[in-house]
Amino acid sequence: MNSVLIVAGKEFRDGLRNRWVLAITLVFAFLALGISYFGAAASGSVGFTSLATTIVSLASLAIFLIPLIALLLSYDTVVGEEEQGTLLLLLTYPLTPAQLLIGKFVGHAAILAVSTLVGFGGAGLLIGMLSGEMANAGLWEAFGFFILSAILLGWCFIAIAQLISVLVGEKSRAAGLALIAWFWFVLVFDLLLLGILVMGEGRSGGQWLSWLLLLNPTDVFRLANLAGFEAVREYTGLAAIATGPLFRPYALAAILVVWIAVPLSLAVWRFRHKVV
């Protein structure tokens, strides 16, 4: 356990040193403020809109951005150390491959969690003050849940990136594979589902389709955040079909945790077999 924390500590300090933490925090903060300020531009006005509107727009944008950032952060976890020539030496230390990989996961997860919390949280506080919604407890719960699920979404993609980093032998291939993973989960998957829905002309029924949504962490994140807002359910097509006990926000957050555990376990398993 101690070794895990030592590795995690180094990764986190590296994140501070090479400005990853700062960069991600600023991107998230400006994104939130920008969306809030210009969010109402379509209706002909600018100025800070309510936090509820901001959360909905922010969730849609976070789906593109967070996976990309997480993949960039971790795609070279193992393959990078391998190319750098430090992996061999690390493995001769009293440290199992699993401890090394999990330590790196914890370090990267902390980088993303701190950036998300400070970036979105700081911006959220500012928006709340400017729009005079500080006293709305329900709203803060929704915003808190948004940050939590955004962190979980990031962790899913860190786990996926780590899996990629143990599967390939070169950094450039890991980068390519990370890009493909992003493309698949963020763009292609939803288009495919939509295509199936249109081709079946709606006859196939929504229920199994909504289960298919659980196979994509970005969709789980979307459902979790949109499901919380009754008004949103009305006009978002995909989210409207997902109903039932499993589609409550906290159940969906638990599914995101599964989406972290599975790729990470696969990565640990693969890493163990790769080195010995």
Place this chain on the structure above:
Amino acid sequence: MTAIVEFIELGKRFGSVQALAQLTLSVQAGEIIGLLGHNGAGKTTSMKLILGLIRPSEGQIRVMGVTPSLQLGHEQRRCIGFLPENVRFYEQLSGREVLRYFARLKGAAVSQIGQLLEQVGLAAAADRRVRTYSKGMRQRLGLAQALLGEPRLLMLDEPTAGLDPAATCEFYSTLDELRGRGTTVLLSSHVLPGIEGHVDRAAILGGGRLLAFGSLDALRAQAALPLTIRVRGQWSSTGWAESISATGMSLRQIDPQHLEFTGPESAKLTALRLLLEVQGLQDVDVLPPSLDALYAHFNRESAGREKVS
């Protein structure tokens, strides 16, 4: 004395390549062992097996009484120091930070880092990023890393590669200091000069086989390798050379000014005494058998043995 490393009929195959075969060898606590051989002889493979980075295909290996692997033997691994060939570190960290990270991973006292940096001559550069280090400085940092936590077993893969002569000299004095502390050291090299005076025993590897194992003097005597004397001078005839040939040295004329005598070690002093009397002699060079010759001898011998059996 107890064996700290033991190879028993060990074999390692990578696909169709037999990297090590039938290796039986034991290293006693406190010994300094040289692993000698050309590239691809199996030196690095042997070290990786000891570290548990790879598993043997045949036979057994015991290190401090256990079979090394990545999952087990953490207590053992804490007592092992390793300097890999072409050691690399985190470029964005300083030398001191690199050592602090590795010390914490090893559970070694962070307080010894300053003294270690001093010992390898990196104290002045300790707070500079590794990115700015030369090859020799990286090698010294690698050595400091291997010495963290006062290991009982130290494995050094080509430790003097990239070091300048002064640093090489310092390295060997460090080695002698470790000997005094009772550390067992395995060091590999593909060159013989320099390590001769510092290893207790040498294992000569070739093509994945143990060709010979013993003290270097014993190996040299066993091989009875000829030494070479090169002379240069201004002389009208080379008639004097016959008296030297008579001691058992064979003569080879490179050009009128350069001659070369090759013969047994026992004839060395007699031949040199005669040579010094020769009119017009300008220079004498005595070349002891090189690792190449030693290596070639044991390689031939093992090939011969195989044919017989």
